[in-house]
Amino acid sequence: FIFFTLSGLLEFAIDAILTKLGESRTQTHARYSSKNILNIVISVIFIIGNILDLSAFFMWQSRNFALEKHVIFASAHTWLLSAILSISGIVNEIDSMDISDILISAGNALFFIGSVIDCIVRYLDNDAPKAEDDIKKLEFSS
Numbered sequence: 001f002i003f004f005t006l007s008g009l010l011e012f013a014i015d016a017i018l019t020k021l022g023e024s025r026t027q028t029h030a031r032y033s034s035k036n037i038l039n040i041v042i043s044v045i046f047i048i049g050n051i052l053d054l055s056a057f058f059m060w061q062s063r064n065f066a067l068e069k070h071v072i073f074a075s076a077h078t079w080l081l082s083a084i085l086s087i088s089g090i091v092n093e094i095d096s097m098d099i100s101d102i103l104i105s106a107g108n109a110l111f112f113i114g115s116v117i118d119c120i121v122r123y124l125d126n127d128a129p130k131a132e133d134d135i136k137k138l139e140f141s142s
Helices: 002-021 036-061 065-091 099-127 132-137
Strands: none
Touching (some): 036 065
16 A cells, blocks of 8 residues: 555656646656646546555454445545546557557556446445444454
């Protein structure tokens, strides 16, 4: 969790500095495009997703399963929004892509597919019977 959050913060800082200097990325990187404002928005959403996942982990540790379920649900949609913005930024630049950019786009497409699957699973999990009652019956060893 910490690594992904630091990665998002680093990318956010790079794009903020480039925007302040009036420059743009000369090379696209993973989920980013050459548009600084879009990159900043994607970075902020990525950081929010990381913070939500980290919060859900701590809620799980404290056995607050009901709240954890809602936080993970919000996190899944945050990742989906990040994936949609990443794909839209890359699709607009498809005419100037080389092989490495095509591979990056394939990674973004896989991230999008994974995010869609994550959201579907979260919707199915919300419709499932309450498993929290069964989990509470288990004894956790400390």
